[in-house]
Amino acid sequence: MASVLEALEALEAEARSAFAAVRSAEDLEKVRIEYLGKKGKLKDAKAQVGQAAAEDRPKVGARAKELEAAVQGCFEEAQARLASGGPALSGVEALRDERLQKLKKYEAVHGAGSAWGARFANLSAIEELRKKFPPLAEGQQPDSNQTLGTGRIAARVMLRRDQSKKLIFLTVADQSGELQVALWNKKLPEATLDLLRESLDLWDLIGVEGELAYTQRGEPTLWATEIKLLTKCLAPPPEKHHGLTDKETRYRHRHLDLISNPDSRKAFITRAKLVSGVRRFLDDQGFLEMETPVLQTIPGGAAARPFKTHLNALGIDMFMRIATEIPLKKLLVGGLDKVYELGRIFRNEGVDYSHNPEFTTVELYQAYADLRDMMALVENLVSHLARELTGGTTVTFRGKPVKLGAPWPRLDYCELLEKHAGVKATDEAGLDRKIREAGENPEGLSMVDKIDSVFGTYAEPHLTDACFVINQPVEMSPLCKAHPEDAAKAHRFEAFAASMEIANAYSELNDPLEQRKRLAAQMRETWAKFMREVLDEPGASIGADLKIGIEGLVQRVEHSADWQPTGDSDANRLLRSIETQVKTWKRKDYFFERMQRLEDPSLLIDEDFLHALEHGMPPAGGMGIGIDRVCMLITGCDSIRDVILFPLMRPEKNA
């Protein structure tokens, strides 16, 4: 013990005199590394604590702590004495500083601002230049003296291999691919080569003009005769071989992902082609692309929860659209017979591998057509896109093959239910049993909800290859015509692939009287459902009076076909009572949001839409396709986040 303690004392004395003797910033850095550095003497000393006898460790440990503080103090003292411009740079700052130095070095020769480049015209894509290299036969020795023409490219430096001070190989990449560039003193002025050797970093953007020739190893290479820095990269790039794998970083900083991961870049290029392919396909069939409002006062066309926003100029609340259906149908009324809209819609709901709050759909409507036209259209469209973008009609999703080739089988909704769940759609007790088997509670669910729940749990997982599910119960489809041969069924299909719904189509309901009935029924159902939820909310205590009032209202809503919330003073009184009680509930935000929707009846019955139908909407086929999901299938991406450039991410909190 004595010896360890003595050693510590001696080290402190030694460090004090060493730091005291420092006369320059360089010396200080040396002494700092000697004592405080990673392999410095202080580390060695601290390591000895563990070697000391167990009973001595407390004393020795405490002394080592003092020593560390003392030496750190010596360093700071010396630093202050020299006034050497603040603490040493560390980590990413040091790397950035190195690059700044190189930037200055380059600009010292080429002038201020030269590191940020300018127009560099008459470029070839790397992909095009590579085509100028004749393919080499197996084992064939390339003629490295033969020039195969010239090339001019702009690209990012991905790899750098210095063979010597006279020859440097770079691997550079542009959007189309990678190519080797050689900087050689026999092709490039010595001064240029020297400057670049000392100032060129990975991920810098450069412009190169030169001769095309194989190397002796047969690598297609652009031998630079002129080279310019087009943009300096100041931030340190990710690891050159493994690239960027951390998903969070990839989503938050997509630009890094696109540079580092060619597969990711390829997926988004494919997505762009897919979107333009959809447009071309529809345009070629005479559809016109329309642009309808994103901001709406009544978010209709679906039952999803909307995002709410506020328009200052008019002092009104507005909503982001949850579908494009309603305005497009008004265009059918207006005499535009084949219309579509491809764009973003917004739903204030969950996030998982196949859901993002904002996503892209294409909705299309064709007058005087029906479901059958929509079927032909979507199966041709999707198999056409698959063939064009992947070369085939069978894709791989989550490790399993998925067939997208037309024609897709037509599967009856109720038959699927019976086949996979073993119950009939009319068998309420059976449905309840299946819901309980899945660990859910069927109480409070409407018949439609029950059927939907069982179908989702038992049938959807089996819908791997692209298929049409048809003949849904009509209650599930409020905007859809009844089936011409069976009024209980909807003239509707949902297209599934890989267990995801990728399209949904109707023979559109154009009877304004029937439409009003359906919307009213849906509205009453929503009211009743909300009231029942309030009654069932676990942990919520509501007074006996209120309970009776709510139960009464539910009865009234469910049994009177023409019930309207407007003017029902009982309903408003109940809402106010609920409002005061809900304030302390755990899920109060959820309930307040639902209450707000219920307070404005126009949110549930879109009178303007019904009025439009009364002017005559032609019978029509209509369809919505989930572009993101189709894109997942065609690019083979397992998550919707891999096909959305900037998926939703919780903001990072800085501590």
Add this chain to the structure above:
RNA sequence: GAGGGGGUAGCUCAGGUGGUAGAGCAACGGAUUUUUAAUCCGUUGGUCGGGGGUUCGAGUCCCCCCCUCCUCACCA
């Protein structure tokens, strides 16, 4: 909302039972005139997600919080 995996150098990752954080790549210095994830020699670089606790000593043990991925739930 529930369960599980993860957060360590700029990047990719190691770190039995607490002993004072390592490697590869990148960076810096040097060698190298046809390499290709170039190679060889040397060097620097870390509030180990954040906060608190136990301890002489915490990446490691305990508590709280944050972010993320996966599965499930929710979701026309």
